[in-house]
């Protein structure tokens with residue numbers, strides 16, 4: 001069964017969406033983007049990597065801030081790199097068009113602004129659902145979460161004595177036949193050889209006695225090591241990564257952040273893993289740059305239990321918006337990203353995706369972005385005290401119990417919030433503490449615990465406004481489990497519970513329509529959930545004589561529409577994903593309606 005918790009601060013992942021949390025770390029990484037970029041296999045150049053391979057590599061080249069293509073004339077096809085070759089010569093594709101007709105400039109181009117840096121802009125009006133980018137990861141690795149995963153396929157693994165381990169290096173793997181063994185996007189032979197050499201340094205760390213924080217620290221190193229290995233084994237791909245923004249100088253000014261990476265990454269790679277010439281200033285700087293690139297540009301992906309983070313060659317260029325105009329998903333087998341417009345995009349409009357979790361309040365989203373991506377978001381939603389009409393951060397006034405407390409100047413992160421009825425004001429620090437407390441309360445409830453979640457809604461209905469993101473999170477969980485778990489399967493559900501499921505689905509959908517309108521996964525999922533209670537209640541109503549036949553027919557039409565929309569959205573998801581399966585179920589249910 002496929003249940004998703006929405007606002008878990010620790011892991012807000014809606015399959016394929018990369019929503020990351022900053023809990024427990026000085027900052028977190030995430031983001032998303034794509035294009036069909038066929039990488040040469042690293043394995044085809046396989047060499048046995050030694051420490052000296054790493055020592056002889058130079059530090060990462062400095063960021064190239066200039067645009068690769070500035071004008072509409074750029075050959076920016078979704079399946080083709082837009083940049084000129086590093087040496088400034090014409091690329092193969094440019095030569096191909098040199099004497100022929102003017103090529104289609106493709107759906108977007110790279111632009112640059114003082115605010116965004118490089119970003120993508122629509123070359124023409126784009127319709128909802130247009131596939132803009134599909135590309136495979138330049139590099140992929142485990143997330144920094146504290147969970148142990150297979151280094152080949154990123155499915156969870158245990159650390160017990162009976163867990164299968166790689167015979168070459170000792171890291172836990174799912175099984176000997178893991179499809180990711182020896183694959184570029186999995187556990188490569190170079191990586192295995194490197195870890196194998198240092199086996200004594202971490203064999204004892206990854207055991208059934210290893211604490212979650214040690215596991216997290218170890219897994220944090222894997223992606224950095226993979227990128228270091230690319231300097232030797234995949235220099236072209238490494239160069240593409242090195243172009244990405246790292247914000248190293250701003251990060252250096254943040255003492256807590258810098259020392260976290262100095263100790264946990266640079267120090268460990270140098271002192272415990274004895275990797276490369278990290279004792280030199282240059283070597284250490286290159287590792288800090290890699291850490292910055294990962295934090296600023298990584299996408300968190302994964303389907304059906306797998307969790308990984310990736311860097312994509314061009315998807316990283318999309319700017320952030322808290323109500324974005326694109327949506328992305330990832331292929332469960334290749335980990336390729338597929339990025340589509342989620343709604344109509346005007347010519348010259350920036351293409352955007354959300355780096356943060358869209359179902360969080362402005363305070364949280366903005367601080368997440370500042371901590372991880374080093375910018376304060378000033379998008380239309382962040383600037384609006386009512387967040388595009390969703391009011392999803394609003395709370396009840398403690399003083400008068402009538403009014404609503406909201407940010408008055410939401411772009412000033414520390415400005416007091418005020419009641420719209422009385423003169424009560426709330427300090428942001430107090431508010432953050434209160435929200436963290438409520439969030440922890442929600443996190444403590446099992447995602448299948450219907451009475452627990454219902455109780456949560458009752459407990460906070462006099463504190464939070466009904467659309468508050470923490471209440472929405474509980475409602476979303478309830479939408480998914482009513483009708484799906486033992487004791488609450490549709491035939492067993494009371495009329496009252498079916499009505500509840502319908503109400504929560506409608507409330508949730510109304511907010512998603514404001515914040516993530518169009519062809520977005522959450523809309524597809526919730527419309528699928530909504531069709532069942534609407535249908536069952538319509539049948540019950542007709543049988544009991546409480547609704548008329550025309551009313552019944554109107555409701556049946558609504559069910560058909562919900563299933564059609566859900567099908568059209570979810571079938572855009574890659575085959576093999578849970579969402580695609582739900583899309584097939586929606587298509588099947590719709591066809592059985594015989595309309």
Ligand SMILES: C[S@@+](CC[C@H](N)C(=O)[O-])C[C@H]1O[C@@H](n2cnc3c(N)ncnc32)[C@H](O)[C@@H]1O
Pocket residue numbers: 031115116117118119244245247296297316317318319320321373374375376377378
């Ligand atoms: C994933 S990168 C995007 C590509 C980047 N602009 C570049 O030139 O490499 C994320 C960085 O882009 C910038 N950025 C993206 N969206 C932004 C926004 N809405 N406002 C301000 N800066 C933004 C920030 O510097 C952020 O750390």
